[in-house]
Structure formats: structure tokens, C-alpha cells
Amino acid sequence: MGNLKTKDLSKIGYHNDQLRSLVISIAAKNFKHHSKEQLLDLLVQIKDNPEAFLDNELTAKIAEKVIGKMEVPAFSAYELRDEPVYCKTYGGKGIESSAKQQMELANLLPVSVQGALMPDAHMGFGLPIGxxxxxxxAVIPYAVGMDIGCRMALTIIDESDGFLNRHEYQIKQALKNHTHFGMEGGLEVRQEHEVLDSPVFNQIPFLKPLRGKAARQLGTSGNGNHFVEFGEIELLPDNTLGLPAKKYTALLTHSGSRGLGSAIAKHYTQIAMNTCQSTTTYPPNYRCRRL
Structure with a gap:
């Protein structure tokens, strides 16, 4: 089967996002040996005469959805505010101008109530990181972000600074064997986590084929600003961790939600773009236009 995309379905009249996600999921599972042309021809027949395909278990779900969702959702349009909503900026001197511009535009959206910009803010997709x-x-997918599972973790090890020197080789091997940096790839040992058993993977059609990617990339560090670093940390008396005041070895890690988070953000951003369009003309190549 050819690589069936949402734009292929749009061309033959499949405009509903849920319907398109369902079609792509069913096609990938049950029509692997059909060419793209054969599949598109079949889908046109289902769209034109869905009742004729209700008795076939492979096409019934698509036909049922077509019967209930033939209406193309109406686009809603909006205009930006004349004045931005209140936005509190922390550490503004150190924030790049492109991030400030993105935040200013977001504050003009009619659904915006209030904003804030953190000291580490930098340019993102739609809304600045930070x-x-x-x-x-309203939910703005790119304001939620691609790194929906992004996190930082600090592990404190009760060892002196000599620990890193004594075990430098073992530490490098541990990083090499138990995480992975880069856009693609994963770990050789399959990871186990309750998130992989979530029923959501079966409840949302477009997520089902992404479960394998999530399993492969679980425990990996990804690309960009993700990192694993060892260092030293000094805890002062009466620290919030309740540990004795002294110097410790520390492991600091930063990772994101990898390809799974990106796919989810892009999917719902496309839905948002299809259903809510701005009447405002944005500057060329300005990423915030995708909100």
C-alpha cells in the first residue's frame, strides 16, 4: 500500500479529521496489499454509497463514520485584539526578541486571558518555549507544545567528587548502553512502563500506530537541547530535601516526548488550523501564524 496521507483523503472529499484518522488507521492495518490508487478508488465508492459497505467488516467502520459525518465542519474565523492581554515577563533583559514577538502575538488572540514569560524563554513553535x-x-496545540512529556530530573548520589574520576569508564558505558541521542533510533532492550498499557492508544485511532514508536523511544534522550550530565552539588543546611549539608555527586538529565509528542502536536495543530482561521495577515515565515 502507498503512503496514504490526509491530503490524499481531502482531495477525494474526506474533510472530517476524525474520519481521516480512522481511514488511515484501518488502511494501514487491513489494506496493506492495496495500491494507493486502488484504496482511493475504494474510498470514493464508500463515500458515494456508504450503505453498500456496511456489511463488510473491513469497511463498515468507515461507512458508518461517513454516514454520520458527511458534513464538512464549518470554519470559524477570528480577528486579533486591538490591545494585548496582560503579560508578566520575568528576566526580560535576557530573553531574545523573537520570543518576545511570539508572546506579543499570542497575547493578541481573542481567546487569550493572561500571559507570562519565563527567564529562560526562547523562540518555539507558535508560543515561546518558557x-x-x-x-x-480554547486549546492551542502548539502552546501546549511538542514536548508533552518533556522533563528534567536530578539524581543526588552520596559520593565525593572522586567518584566521577574513579568510575569514568563505567559511567560512559552506562550512558552509551542505557540511553540514546538523536532524532531516530532507540534502545536495544525493550523498556517496560505503565504508560505503554494506556487504553488511549486504542481509543484514539491515530495514536494506535504510534505505540511502537513510543515503546522504541522510551528511555531515550532525543535531539536538540536534551542532555545527560554528571556534576557536583552542594546542599546547604535546612535544605528542602532533608539531606545532610555537604557536597554530593549529581546526575542531571533532560529529555522530551520524542516522536510521539511531535506527532500528537502536529495532528491537533492541523485540526486547529482547519477549524479556526485568522483573518489577519501574518509576517512571512513567522512561525506564530500556525496558532
């Missing part, structure tokens, strides 16, 4: 935006009855 930007916070409260909205009224």
Missing part, C-alpha cells in the same frame, strides 16, 4: 498562556474555552 511562555505561559491562559485561554478561555
Amino acid at each position: 511562555g505561559v498562556l491562559a485561554t478561555h474555552h
